[in-house]
Amino acid sequence: MTRSTVDKALQDDPFGNQAEVKYKKLGCGFAGLQGIYYNGTICFHRRKVIYGMPPNCTTLVKPRRTKGSRSPSWEELQVKLGNLKELVESARSIISGDMLAVPIVDLSSRIEVAKEVSACSYEARTSWGREIGWVYGSMSEDILTGQRIHAAGWKSAALNTNPPAFLGSAPTGGPTSLTQYKRWATGLFEILMSRNNPILLSICKRLQFRQCLAYLVLDVWPLRAPFELCYSLLGPYRLLANHSFLPKLAPGGTTKGCSGSSHPPPGSSHSSPCYLKTVGLSETVFEVTRKDKSSCDGNGSTDEADKGRFTFDSSPVFIPPAALAILKIVAIAVGAWRVVAGAVEDKRGGPGVGEFVCCSWLVLCFWPFVTGLVGRGSYGIPWSVKLKAGLLVAAFVNFCR
Incomplete structure (x- = not known):
């Protein structure tokens, strides 16, 4: 080979x-x-x-x-x-x-x-x-x-x-x-x-x-999905629940980072079909993947401006990553507001710098979806997907309370 x-x-x-x-x-x-x-x-x-x-x-x-x-x-x-x-x-x-x-x-x-x-x-x-x-x-x-x-x-x-x-x-x-x-x-x-x-x-x-x-x-790549999902939810959960799971930064000390993968994980939207097929509850249909090619104008020149940008549609596969992107932003905003408002005290064991670094890194990993939340046309996540993702985030935030 x-x-x-x-x-x-x-x-x-x-x-x-x-x-x-x-x-x-x-x-x-x-x-x-x-x-x-x-x-x-x-x-x-x-x-x-x-x-x-x-x-x-x-x-x-x-x-x-x-x-x-x-x-x-x-x-x-x-x-x-x-x-x-x-x-x-x-x-x-x-x-x-x-x-x-x-x-x-x-x-x-x-x-x-x-x-x-x-x-x-x-x-x-x-x-x-x-x-x-x-x-x-x-x-x-x-x-x-x-x-x-x-x-x-x-x-x-x-x-x-x-x-x-x-x-x-x-x-x-x-x-x-x-x-x-x-x-x-x-x-x-x-x-x-x-x-x-x-x-x-x-x-x-x-x-x-x-x-x-x-x-x-x-x-075993598909089997990692539930564990990666829990791993990705750990940082936002701790920020929203006002708890810490990483060591606090101190003079001469360090904290171990916690991050998700920039490679899209199999996730619930990817692995669910194969799980259902294995237990006999669904049949998987082979979907042909279209290989897009660069477009040229009448002069033969290629438009490179949008090369590499994510495009979106109303497919359900975009709901979980869009929800995770929204959740990271909400968790960072809530955690930052608590810090500014003085609601976090060391004696209460609130989140520290490590949790913010964790969530911020995951925001970067999900950056195409973050930009898709405010994008337009095919480069923007449809409102139907954003609405469903927002409902999932609202349910998770209520759970953290």
Whole structure:
């Protein structure tokens, strides 16, 4: 497997789709084990890997014992790969290692053959999607397929070239970005709750234990949602309830900061669909993520003024982050008013500087939603979303009392 850099048009990855930190830190950790995980389209696979074969294996199915040949028969491969003669013969030569078994032909003559293989109906009654090719059963089919490949005993390698060998596209707006996160969270949770769980692959197959733990770091991402939500609510709750949970600043002392993540967490709006699907209460529909492109005027120039700005719509996925953004602002305002009014006394154990730093940092993390509260048009959060978020904040403030 290889990995290269995605489109660098948007600096600092404002939507979190490029996953630069994940690749540079977590990906390099994988590279020291069985290899970096398969994530996305920027990858090369050996054909033996696609056929579900383990390393150093020369047969996809049990070969016939005729004339000492180890090459599988056409009939056996047909059951696995389908009944297209060109594909079966080509696969047979790759599997057996006899590259000259199929004569070299003009690639342009294989276009119609490729169209037939790529049809949705071709894989019916074959092993595609289960034992061969990309594995079905998860919206994060790339991670799931990578786990299968590593569980078969293969190793992968990361390759970063300068300049990048490939450039990809990513969502460049709020609605499409959150749809992408929801799909990722749903897919990873499906993997975690299926027979393709890394723990089972480590026990029953050839996935190394440390590689299993590394995959679990990815797969448990949706399960972090309730804990991250509580973590984000802790600072505002303490400010509104007039209590402290961090050490007070003193001469020569320090206080440990508490912050949320600038990468949008799976959150309740992202993880709820996959939870409901797992318990059989809902069906998850695959939502295609639109990859926006830069627009040009009649003179061919590109307008860069609004590049990287969040866009919003009335989708319910914006209610939780909008509510958190409003709550941080309200908590800071209430805490500051108490300080100015002299309502906080040390003997009462009121909040200190740490709580203000915590909430202020989270305001910066949710800054796109803060600006969306006062934005206009597609760059502003719709009033229907702000109203629902405000009701949630009002209920939380009343709870803090």
